[in-house]
Amino acid sequence: MAKKIPPPPSGAAADPSDPAPGAGGEGRFGCAFSRRRNRYHHGDLAQALVTAVRTLVERDGVEKLSISGACRMAGVSSAAPYKHFRDRADILRALCREGFGELREAMATAAAAIPAPGPDRLAALGKAYLAYAEANPGLFGVMFGMKRELHDPEDTRTHEIAHANMLIVIAEVGAALGEDPPGEEAHRLACVLWTFVHGAATLTLDGDYEAAGVEVDTHAMIDLAAHRLVPAR
Amino acid sequence: MAKKIPPPPSGAAADPSDPAPGAGGEGRFGCAFSRRRNRYHHGDLAQALVTAVRTLVERDGVEKLSISGACRMAGVSSAAPYKHFRDRADILRALCREGFGELREAMATAAAAIPAPGPDRLAALGKAYLAYAEANPGLFGVMFGMKRELHDPEDTRTHEIAHANMLIVIAEVGAALGEDPPGEEAHRLACVLWTFVHGAATLTLDGDYEAAGVEVDTHAMIDLAAHRLVPAR
DNA sequence: GTGGCGAAGTTAGCGTTGCTCACATAAGTT
């Protein structure tokens, strides 16, 4: 059958199905997605796909995400991903890992900015969580909203990262309570705080506050929760 | 071109793509989905489709939901829904309305069971919310997790129902605080409580507590939050 | 009853998706 189009779509690779007005100002080469020059092999297709999926998820929402679209953006055929990932869910799992890592960093940074342990530092932690969600709404939705479809019992890495995030909170609550090492009370309060902040993030992202017709000041809410829930020492 | 199969798949309509082990014990006729007898017209296809979608969502999760599957379950062709609904999202919106109505009833009932206003009644409200979510995990996910894709500016009904739910909570918090009519403080605290309870629901349903490796007693958490957040009078 | 009309079904088919196959190419090792 020979070869109809030997080195495929030449160079311009950023054509994610619809025009995407002006979207990324990537040049002809060197953009994060496209293959290097006109090479047959991509270089790092796995990461390029994850990045493409991420930008598509942020641009159009999870529900409109298609792997085909990401392939178009990366400038490869729609069969290429399966050399690197088992299936669609596997790609999303890789994206999740990226996200959990970033979230953890963001929280650690925020905590370090507050000198002493206590409600204020916990509030800062919560605000960092919320800020990350608002800055990466699509990714956040994938990270926390697709557990059922992405769940893979063999994938321990993702769990470990998520657990590490939890440990940060528990440690901080323990420090605020003066428990060292953090005990049962710290554990319980950490869960309550995470639950609250996560609720704020999801309700914000999903537009549920608006839908319910209420106006909220999420930062004020976090401050209030942190100070009322964590008893003063 | 004549008629190949005049009254289509005779009677047995419960064949939603895969066997569905034992699933619904519906008889040959009279099940909630299938058309009445072998009639060409269904009777109430709109409701039957919503019901079918609901059971599929609960059985397989939102991500695996297909309208075709619901059609198979209702015993109609895959083009039939579009006589009643604009598109897929329209069907899901109808399902959401059903859910919000039920949720509201559940909360109202739970509140009525506690004699006096106060933290205990608020906790009961929250537990009812959580219980509804746990009893209808798929539906709950659709109701709150698909705002972006289901959003329709012309659909005011759904918003009204969601707002009505919020008003219940605000009124109860107002009563607990002794504010009548409920003021700004009641409003803010109601948002905080909803946020917390909603967070508990989503983290539970998505399996995030498990993923993070923590064990939680959600009822105890709700009690704690209600009592610490709502100041004693 | 009869006839016509419109609502609510039908089949056929389009374009897209996720994924698999057999094959082509390039990179690296010997």
Add this chain to the structure above:
DNA sequence: AACTTATGTGAGCAACGCTAACTTCGCCAC
């Protein structure tokens, strides 16, 4: 230079959402 192996390609499958054109049947006027 030859062989091996990782990584790409195109063709093609079944399923999906949705449209178009046609058929069936309930209902209402007469």
